[in-house]
Amino acid sequence: MERRPDPSSYDAVVLGSAVYAGRWLEPARHYAAEHATALRGRPVWLLSSGPIGAPPFPPDEPHDAEPIGSSVGARGHRVLPGRLDRALLGIGELAMVTALRAPDGDSRDWAAVQAWAEQIAEELAGAVSSSAVSSPPS
Numbered sequence: 001m002e003r004r005p006d007p008s009s010y011d012a013v014v015l016g017s018a019v020y021a022g023r024w025l026e027p028a029r030h031y032a033a034e035h036a037t038a039l040r041g042r043p044v045w046l047l048s049s050g051p052i053g054a055p056p057f058p059p060d061e062p063h064d065a066e067p068i069g070s071s072v073g074a075r076g077h078r079v080l081p082g083r084l085d086r087a088l089l090g091i092g093e094l095a096m097v098t099a100l101r102a103p104d105g106d107s108r109d110w111a112a113v114q115a116w117a118e119q120i121a122e123e124l125a126g127a128v129s130s131s132a133v134s135s136p137p138s
Contacts, residue, residue: 012043019045021100023065029064035072039072039073043127044072045074047078047080048062049079052105053102065077080113082107084104085108
C-alpha cells in the first residue's frame with residue numbers, strides 16, 4: 001500500500017489487494033488486521049484483483065479473503081480480473097508466475113469495476129435514505 005489512511009475518517013471503505021499465489025499482499029493483510037476495529041464500524045467491501053486471462057486464472061477465491069472479510073465485517077467481496085506485467089515483478093514473483101505459466105497482459109474489466117462501484121453507491125444511498133426515514137424529526 002502506498003497510503004495507509006486511518007479508516008475512521010471515512011464513511012465507507014473498499015479495501016483491496018492484488019492477489020499472488022492465492023493470497024492478498026502482505027501490506028493489505030497487515031492494514032486489515034491493524035485497522036479491523038475501525039473497519040468494523042463502517043460499511044466495508046473487499047476487492048481482490050488477480051485472475052488474469054480468459055478463462056480467468058486462477059479461478060479460485062483468494063485463501064485469505066474470507067478470514068479478512070470476517071475480521072473487518074465486510075458486506076461483500078468481489079474478485080475482478082487483474083493484470084500481469086513481468087517487468088514490474090521481483091525475482092521471486094517472476095519465478096512464481098513463470099512456474100504457474102501465468103499469462104501476461106491486462107485483463108482488467110473496467111465496466112465490471114464501474115458496475116460494482118454503482119452497486120455499492122446504491123447500497124450506501126439506500127442506507128442513508130433508510131436512516132433518514134427512521135430518524136424522528138428534531
